Amino acid sequence: MTIPEKLLQQLATAQRVTVLTGAGVSAESGVPTFRDAQTGLWEKYKPEELATPTAFRRNPRLVWEWYAWRRKLVADAKPNPAHFALVELESMFPNFQLVTQNVDGFHHQAGSRRIVELHGNINRTKCFDEGTVIASWNDTGDIPPKCPKCGGLLRPDVVWFEEPLPEAEIEQATTASSECDVFLCVGTSALVYPAAALPYAALRSGATVVEINPQETPFTAQAHFALAGKAGVVLPEIVKALKR
Numbered sequence: 001m002t003i004p005e006k007l008l009q010q011l012a013t014a015q016r017v018t019v020l021t022g023a024g025v026s027a028e029s030g031v032p033t034f035r036d037a038q039t040g041l042w043e044k045y046k047p048e049e050l051a052t053p054t055a056f057r058r059n060p061r062l063v064w065e066w067y068a069w070r071r072k073l074v075a076d077a078k079p080n081p082a083h084f085a086l087v088e089l090e091s092m093f094p095n096f097q098l099v100t101q102n103v104d105g106f107h108h109q110a111g112s113r114r115i116v117e118l119h120g121n122i123n124r125t126k127c128f129d130e131g132t133v134i135a136s137w138n139d140t141g142d143i144p145p146k147c148p149k150c151g152g153l154l155r156p157d158v159v160w161f162e163e164p165l166p167e168a169e170i171e172q173a174t175t176a177s178s179e180c181d182v183f184l185c186v187g188t189s190a191l192v193y194p195a196a197a198l199p200y201a202a203l204r205s206g207a208t209v210v211e212i213n214p215q216e217t218p219f220t221a222q223a224h225f226a227l228a229g230k231a232g233v234v235l236p237e238i239v240k241a242l243k244r
Contacts, residue, residue, distance in 0.1 A: 024230075
């Protein structure tokens with residue numbers, strides 16, 4: 001793919017770059033999207049029936065085991081060229097902020113440092129009652145395990161339906177989107193709010209907004225540049241062109 005020269009010129013002079021990544025980036029690592037993950041034993045369930053506080057209260061074992069299965073899908077995959085290209089991009093700009101809707105932790109694994117995880121991280125565990133992240137606990141065979149501090153149930157540290165996004169993260173993401181020179185919207189459908197509002201915040205503040213996605217989205221017509229392709233192809237090409 002040929003990256004537009006005008007885009008490269010704007011990136012070459014940019015001081016502040018913000019990137020939003022979505023499920024399409026994870027899908028290129030072989031991790032099924034949230035809804036596509038309903039296969040095998042889990043195909044009779046809808047995600048909304050499993051990814052809510054209500055579902056956890058009703059059947060905590062079922063929800064924990066579903067997430068254990070999803071964790072294995074993540075553990076069997078690894079970061080792809082898009083993740084590593086974003087690490088390189090981070091090193092190129094004085095102010096860089098990566099915002100992700102993904103919970104797989106691949107950006108961390110690849111080496112990105114400035115990351116806002118809007119929806120949490122499936123590899124972390126927290127107390128359902130207190131919300132405290134728990135690094136380790138005694139394995140007593142309980143499913144789900146018990147919080148070593150209060151005895152409550154443990155749950156994945158991800159944002160469920162019926163739950164708001166963490167305030168600090170959404171504030172940091174909104175600020176980075178409103179103050180950037182260039183905003184990259186990568187592998188996201190631009191449908192799930194409030195994350196879908198971030199590229200519009202960048203547009204309103206006068207940033208150059210770039211969409212990278214194999215398919216058109218509701219945001220495509222608004223982007224200054226719409227690069228139709230996989231993130232794992234387009235982002236490395238951008239890095240390569242900037243290094244010329």
